[in-house]
Amino acid sequence: MKRQRFTKDMQQTEKSIQLTIMGYLSAHGYCVKRMPVSIYAKKGLPDLWFGKGLITGWIECKSLKGKQSPEQRLFQLDIEDAKCLYILARSVEDVEEGILLYKHAQNISCLKGERNG
Numbered sequence: 001m002k003r004q005r006f007t008k009d010m011q012q013t014e015k016s017i018q019l020t021i022m023g024y025l026s027a028h029g030y031c032v033k034r035m036p037v038s039i040y041a042k043k044g045l046p047d048l049w050f051g052k053g054l055i056t057g058w059i060e061c062k063s064l065k066g067k068q069s070p071e072q073r074l075f076q077l078d079i080e081d082a083k084c085l086y087i088l089a090r091s092v093e094d095v096e097e098g099i100l101l102y103k104h105a106q107n108i109s110c111l112k113g114e115r116n117g
Contacts, residue, residue: 017090018047018061024092025050044071046086054108055099057085064090 012020018034025032030052035045046058058079060072068076068088079086087098102108 012063014047014061014063014066017063021048021059021061021089021092021095024095028052030055042075044069044073044075046072046075054106055085055103057087057099057102059087059089059095061089066090 022032030050032050046060048059050057076086085102087095089095
């Protein structure tokens with residue numbers, strides 16, 4: 001799947017970033033689910049959940065100028081304290097980098113999704 005490149009002049013909405021990331025993850029074999037806003041959901045819940053093998057995580061999508069709410073920041077800290085993957089993404093590249101760094105930190109093979117050693 002070919003990714004669209006955007007210049008800094010082009011303003012992407014959080015929705016368009018979210019859809020691009022969902023398409024990218026799906027094309028790479030990840031299960032990805034959008035977490036719709038709901039009166040029953042905890043405030044600060046990220047936009048996306050994804051998983052594939054040993055890799056699961058949460059993604060909060062933001063535009064270039066978008067900022068996390070205090071509730072979103074608290075959710076991020078809770079997830080990171082549990083040693084789980086949380087990505088604040090403004091682009092597909094942020095997701096790629098976040099997954100790669102997490103795999104490295106968890107000693108997970110980038111090719112097979114299995115624990116090394």
